[in-house]
Amino acid sequence: MSTKTKLMTAVALTTALTAPAASAETTLKVSHYLPAVHGIHTDFIEPWTQQVTECTNGEVQFEIFPAGTQMGNVARQQEQVMAGVVDIAHGLHGIPRGRFPATSLIDMPFLTDDAGAASYALWELFPEYLSDEYNGLKVLALHAHNGGVLHTNEKKVETIEDMKGLRIRTPSPAVSEMLSFLGADPQGLPPGEVYESLQRGVIDGTVFPWDPVKSFGLNEVLNYHLELGAYTVSFFFVMNERSYEGLSEEAQACVDKYSGGDLVAKFGDWWDMWDAPGRQDAIDAGHQITELSDEQRAQWEETLQPMMDAYLQSVKDAGVDNAEEIYLAMQDKIAEYEAAQQD
Structure with missing residues (x-):
């Protein structure tokens, strides 16, 4: 290798070693x-x-x-x-x-x-x-x-008694326990399967906030909505x-x-913002939307109290020894948030 070639090789190597490395994506x-x-x-x-x-x-x-x-x-x-x-x-x-x-x-x-x-x-x-x-x-x-809304296709729900026997899609264990306690039959389904299940009569309804009703096109297969607001x-x-x-x-x-x-x-x-279009679509489609009065909500809450006590105990039995402490802390933080919103 000539002296000139050696010099050029050395310069190239030095440049490669000292040049800033490109950021890896x-x-x-x-x-x-x-x-x-x-x-x-x-x-x-x-x-x-x-x-x-x-x-x-x-x-x-x-x-x-x-x-x-x-x-x-x-x-x-x-x-x-x-x-x-x-x-x-x-x-x-x-x-x-x-x-x-x-x-x-x-x-x-x-x-x-x-x-x-x-x-x-x-x-x-x-x-x-x-x-x-x-x-x-x-x-x-x-x-x-x-807060979740109870949506049904064939039966209008206004009272606790109306829940009996209804097959309702459920999103979580706590909501499943709530539905069972109210006399319904909770069905565990992914959100994407709800439309077809309603259409085929496999379920009678679902609990959702308003937003997925819009995004999954569910107002096409629903007729009644109870703004229960009983869970999140x-x-x-x-x-x-x-x-x-x-x-x-x-x-x-x-x-x-x-x-x-x-x-x-x-x-x-x-x-x-996400809830508003789903609710408006139901109104535009002529669906019946029912809102619980404060008195009715109190009745539903009172009815569900034994279920809530039992669910807390089941979480404790599952290994969350401080379940009651966490639940009370959640109540406190929610109250803290609501107070701040009013200021």
Whole structure:
């Protein structure tokens, strides 16, 4: 090798060693179980991924898998993110049953019908009371929906007696217990199967807030709606811990910036916005919407008190020794939120 060639080789090697390395791009898989037209996708998850990508100057990219994709199964969100099949997942605490017993206490009847209050309570109590249920996960947000509505196709429900024998789709263990206690027959179904089940007469109705009624097109197969507001249902937005730790410190800071308390605080307003079109569609279709009076709600709550006591005991028996303490703490945080909203 000539002296000139050796010199050129040395210069090239030195340049390669001293030049700044190009930032490696990371693509994270995000899964959720709702249609891509739902506000969870359009107003929450899609913008969240865009914010993180912009914050990282493109270092972190995302691929989103909603309902209808190979990773959009509601029953598999938790196991997929734990296994690292996806990096981030948004799912229901109550499906599959029994995996988040302490967190799911927020689903107890008549605890709150406000998404903002329930979401605030969950996030405030997470560090002290709920974190053990998320080992191996980086929790980005916990939240809940507005008070659920009882929707039926053939039978109008106005009283507790009207519930007897109705086959009603249920989203969580606490709601299943509530429906059973009221004389209904709870049916565990993923949200995406409700339309066909109603159409085929497999079920008589479902409990949902108004928003999925719109996004799943359910007003086409429903006629009656009882604005019970007796329960809420909670959700997780979590990241595989190894996926999070594999990011650069700068990328981790971006994920943190757009997650946590500031994100959780948005769900109250979001859910009010998401609920409105579903309710309006029912009105436009000529459906009958029934609202419980304060007196009727008190009667339903009184009737359900033994069920609530029994459910608390069942959670305690399942290993959550301080279930009553968590439930009372949730009541306190909800009251704290409501008081702040009035100021």
